Amino acid sequence: MFAQVGKPRDREAEITWRVEEFWRLLNGPVLPFDAEWFRRFEERLIDHTGRLDFPTTHNLIFPTGLDRATELANVSTPTLVIDTPEDPVNPPPHARHLACLIPTARLVTIPGMGHALSPAIFSPLTEAILTHTTTVDRH
Structure with a gap:
């Protein structure tokens, strides 16, 4: 998953990647996954920040x-x-x-x-x- 972080994608492809490859995994396999809710969340996040780059700085901490x-x-x-x-x-x-x-x-x-x-x-x-x-x- 993290190998795909930072790959160039347009807005729609980035949102789809985040929802399907990131949030779906982090949701876990047991509870229902609301893809539309996570899509709206990511759209608001990107609109608010004005950026498509993925916020993963905390993942870089050793x-x-x-x-x-x-x-x-x-x-x-x-x-x-x-x-x-x-x-x-x-x-x-x-x-x-x-x-x-x-x-x-x-x-x-x-x-x-x-x-x-x-x-x-x-x-x-x-x-x-x-x-x-x-x-x-x-x-």
């Missing part, structure tokens, strides 16, 4: 030095960790490992969720966030 276990052990803020069982980028057990490192973490699994924030997960994700933010100890 992971050396990203071990934060010591720092995470000191987190005292109630932390919601979302487990995304169909995530091709950070598959299980990544979320569980992260939650184990943070003493105040609450791990919530959203069945079928991949790496993408697709309409299929808006309701369970919203519920998880609202439950977390309304039940944490505020002291």
